[in-house]
Amino acid sequence: MDDPKPTFLRRRLPLVHADFAATYARSLHKWLLVAPLIGVTVGLAVTLVAVAILRLTWPAVLGFYLGHHWAIVPGVAAGCAVAGLIMQYLTPDANEHSTEEVIRSYHEHGGRIDVRPFPAKLLAAVATVGAGGSAALEGPSIYGGAALGSWLWTRLERLRRFELTARDRRIMLICGAAAGMSAVFRAPLTGIVFALEMPYKDDLAHEALMPSLIASVISYLTLGAFLGTDPLFNFASAAGYTMRDLLWCALLGGLIGLLAMAFVITFGRLRRAVVACRAPHWMKLTLGGLLTGLCGVAFLHLYPGDLIPIGPNYGAVGMILNTHHSSSELVVFGGLKLAATAFTLGAGGVSAMFVPLFLTGGGLGVAFAQTVVRTASVSLYAAVGMSSFLSAAYKTPLAAVVFVAEATGGHAFLVPALMGAAVAYAVSGDASVSGDQRVRERAV
Structure with a gap:
C-alpha cells in the first residue's frame, strides 16, 4: 500500500511555492546585494573627498586667510579659476554638474550619467570648495554617489544573478545620491529622505525607498569607520518649547x-x-x-x-x-x-x-x-x-x-x-x- 504522506506534500508544495512567489514578486532580494555594494563604494569615495577637503585643505587655507586677509580675494579667485579651467577643458559641458545633473538624468536619461568626466568634476569641486568658494561637500557627494550608482548598474546589469532592469538604473542613481548625502553629513535618514524628495517639488521617488535605506546606512557606517559617527554640527538643545x-x-x-x-x-x-x-x-x-x-x-x-x-x-x-x-x-x-x-x-x-x-x-x-x-x-x-x-x-x-x-x-x-x-x-x-x-x- 502506498504511503499517502508524499501525495499530501506534493499537493501542498505548489501552494507554498505560489505564496513565496507572491511574497517576493518585486524581487526585493536583489537589493540586499546591490544596495550594500553601492553604500560601501560611495562611502569610501565620500570619505576620501571629506578627508581631502575638511581634514587637509580647508583648515590650512582658512588659517592662512584669517592671518592674512589680503590673500582671501586672490586665493578664492585662483581656486575658482582652476575649477573653471578643469570644467571648460576636461568636461563636455562646463555648466552641467552636481545635483542638477542628477535630477536631469533621473527625469530625462533613465538614470544614465556619463562617468568619463567624473574625476575631473570631483577635482573641480575640490578646487572650488577647498580654496574658499561659498559651498560645501554635499554637491560632489550627491553627484559622485549618483554617478557611481549609475556606473555600477552598467557593470552588474550583465550578470544574470542581479536581474537588473533598465528601470533599476534610475533607482540606483537615487540610491547612490542618498548614500552620498548620508555619508557626507553623517545622517542616514537625511540621505534617504533628501534623495527621495530631490527630483520633485511635491512628490517622492517612491521606487527607490528600500534600496536607498540600505545604501544610506551602509555608506554612513563606512565613513563612520574612518571619521566617526558623531553629529556633524552637534549642539545642545533645550528641553522643550511653548x-x-x-x-x-x-x-x-x-x-x-x-x-x-x-x-x-x-x-x-x-x-x-x-x-x-x-x-x-x-x-x-x-x-x-x-x-x-x-x-x-x-x-x-x-x-x-x-x-x-x-x-x-x-x-x-x-x-x-x-x-x-x-x-x-x-x-x-x-x-x-x-x-x-x-x-x-x-x-x-x-x-x-x-x-x-x-x-x-x-x-x-x-x-x-x-x-x-x-x-x-x-x-x-x-x-x-x-x-x-x-x-x-x-x-x-x-x-x-x-x-x-x-x-x-x-x-x-x-x-x-x-x-x-x-x-x-x-x-x-x-x-x-x-x-x-x-x-x-x-x-x-
Missing part, C-alpha cells in the same frame, strides 16, 4: 520663506545670465571667485574674528550657536553668505548650496531670537531657521527637518522645525534652486 514659541516659529518660517523665494529667483536670473554669457567659463568663474572673496574681506573688515562667510566652514555653526554675536553681525553674515554663494555657484562653481543656506538660516534664526523674541533659547530658533531655509529653497521640507535633527543633535526641536519648514515651504511657492525639479511624477 505654544508661544510655535507661533514665533511660524512667523520666522514665513519671513525666511519670503527671503528664500527672493534669493532663489535672484540666483536663477544670475545663473541664466552667466550661462548665456559667451566669455570663457574659467573667466566667468574667476570673476565669481573675486566677488566671493570680497564678501569675505568685507565681513572681516566689519566684524574681525574667526567667523567668515566663505568656504565650507562647518565650524561656523558652532560659532553662531555657542559664541555671542550681535544680531546685526548675524544678519550681515547671512546677507554676505547668500551673496558669496550666488557669486560662487552662479558663476559656475562646482558644488551645491545646502550648507550655505543652512548656515544663513541658523544665523538669521539666532538674530530673530535675540531681537524679536528676546529669549535665551537661541538654539531653538536657529534650528527652525535652518530647516525653514532648506525647506523653502530646495523644496525638501521633510529632509530639512530630519537633517536639522540628525546633523545637529537637536531632536527636541522637531515640532517647531516642522512648523517653520511647512510655513516657509508654503510661502515660497514653487521657487526652487533646482531648476530641473518637477512638481510630481507624471502619469505613464
Whole structure:
C-alpha cells in the first residue's frame, strides 16, 4: 500500500511555492546585494573627498586667510579659476554638474550619467570648495554617489544573478545620491529622505525607498569607520518649547520663506545670465571667485574674528550657536553668505548650496531670537531657521527637518522645525534652486 504522506506534500508544495512567489514578486532580494555594494563604494569615495577637503585643505587655507586677509580675494579667485579651467577643458559641458545633473538624468536619461568626466568634476569641486568658494561637500557627494550608482548598474546589469532592469538604473542613481548625502553629513535618514524628495517639488521617488535605506546606512557606517559617527554640527538643545514659541516659529518660517523665494529667483536670473554669457567659463568663474572673496574681506573688515562667510566652514555653526554675536553681525553674515554663494555657484562653481543656506538660516534664526523674541533659547530658533531655509529653497521640507535633527543633535526641536519648514515651504511657492525639479511624477 502506498504511503499517502508524499501525495499530501506534493499537493501542498505548489501552494507554498505560489505564496513565496507572491511574497517576493518585486524581487526585493536583489537589493540586499546591490544596495550594500553601492553604500560601501560611495562611502569610501565620500570619505576620501571629506578627508581631502575638511581634514587637509580647508583648515590650512582658512588659517592662512584669517592671518592674512589680503590673500582671501586672490586665493578664492585662483581656486575658482582652476575649477573653471578643469570644467571648460576636461568636461563636455562646463555648466552641467552636481545635483542638477542628477535630477536631469533621473527625469530625462533613465538614470544614465556619463562617468568619463567624473574625476575631473570631483577635482573641480575640490578646487572650488577647498580654496574658499561659498559651498560645501554635499554637491560632489550627491553627484559622485549618483554617478557611481549609475556606473555600477552598467557593470552588474550583465550578470544574470542581479536581474537588473533598465528601470533599476534610475533607482540606483537615487540610491547612490542618498548614500552620498548620508555619508557626507553623517545622517542616514537625511540621505534617504533628501534623495527621495530631490527630483520633485511635491512628490517622492517612491521606487527607490528600500534600496536607498540600505545604501544610506551602509555608506554612513563606512565613513563612520574612518571619521566617526558623531553629529556633524552637534549642539545642545533645550528641553522643550511653548505654544508661544510655535507661533514665533511660524512667523520666522514665513519671513525666511519670503527671503528664500527672493534669493532663489535672484540666483536663477544670475545663473541664466552667466550661462548665456559667451566669455570663457574659467573667466566667468574667476570673476565669481573675486566677488566671493570680497564678501569675505568685507565681513572681516566689519566684524574681525574667526567667523567668515566663505568656504565650507562647518565650524561656523558652532560659532553662531555657542559664541555671542550681535544680531546685526548675524544678519550681515547671512546677507554676505547668500551673496558669496550666488557669486560662487552662479558663476559656475562646482558644488551645491545646502550648507550655505543652512548656515544663513541658523544665523538669521539666532538674530530673530535675540531681537524679536528676546529669549535665551537661541538654539531653538536657529534650528527652525535652518530647516525653514532648506525647506523653502530646495523644496525638501521633510529632509530639512530630519537633517536639522540628525546633523545637529537637536531632536527636541522637531515640532517647531516642522512648523517653520511647512510655513516657509508654503510661502515660497514653487521657487526652487533646482531648476530641473518637477512638481510630481507624471502619469505613464
